[in-house]
Amino acid sequence: MVYDIVIVGAGPAGLTAAIYACRADKRVLVLEKATFGGQITSSPCVENYPGFVKMSGNEFADKLLEQALGLGAEIEMAEATAIKEQDGLRVVKTDRGDFTARAVILATGARHRPLGIANEEKFVGRGISYCAVCDGAFYRDKDVLMIGGGNSALQETVLLSDMCKSVTVVQNLSFLTGEPRLIRKLEEKENVKIILSHVVDALEGDTDLRRVVIRHAETGEKKILTTDGMFVCIGQMPENAAFADRVAVNEAGYIDAGEDCLTKDKAIFVAGDCRTKRVRQITTASADGSVAAVAACRYLDN
């Protein structure tokens, strides 16, 4: 079986690409290794997607998937591990076998960035979480920390503040970088405390995380925070190493491509958060998905 297009990643970029390619009568397979819908499924509330005043990330993801499937996209739960060229076609190698296509769209997005300090891995699922939507309910009526001060961290803090006893936000900079509207919302909450200019220095506990040592970013002074849990929301990182032999990847791991979504391989296109760009949002991921699909269809039709 040879697909017209294999899309790697079923986030907003990959599923939008699937919608466009299916509407152009292409046979499309979407590969997803973890969660249909991608990162946005971690968002409790999306308020900046045009045309939708408010929706949950899961609601948006469900609709996208339904739309892609309804138009004929096929899906497979598999992790792409490499792309090889064979007889002018592209073979996507996965943990569930090989899938052959005339063109490939990489829409692998990004995943949460860990703190990268000692004991972090040991306490994941034992006090450390990277997703308030997924794990917040485990901390009902408990005291938790949120590490990070950007939009995602603040959105997650709003959610946590409605179920936890208290949420303490720890931000490395001397200011929060999220939208003023979100900051105002948090300032109105009595159970939210904000600690600026501090970084996480050490994680302590027994089987579970119990204490987080934070350090002042300038003075170096340390403080111990006793906590029931810690949510880490300090940005994303791409995972494109498996494809770096076929597409150019920059030093941060993002696939080098401009607004045209083309790569150095004429049969491989790229869309969404996994490529070099300034704004990583659903709008820009979906926009890329459509551009990459149209480019892939044009390549196939010529």
Ligand SMILES: Cc1cc2nc3c(=O)[nH]c(=O)nc-3n(C[C@H](O)[C@H](O)[C@H](O)COP(=O)(O)OP(=O)(O)OC[C@H]3O[C@@H](n4cnc5c(N)ncnc54)[C@H](O)[C@@H]3O)c2cc1C
């Ligand atoms: C908590 C949170 C809140 C957010 N809130 C908003 C918001 O309010 N508004 C907004 O516009 N944006 C928001 N974003 C950002 C938005 O979710 C992303 O910009 C968008 O999801 C990017 O879409 P994408 O398809 O490029 O990548 P992703 O959503 O990351 O999807 C990529 C998919 O590819 C899969 N994948 C990766 N590698 C492989 C592989 N090798 N094989 C198979 N599958 C693979 C991943 O599992 C993933 O499902 C938020 C993000 C987070 C984390």
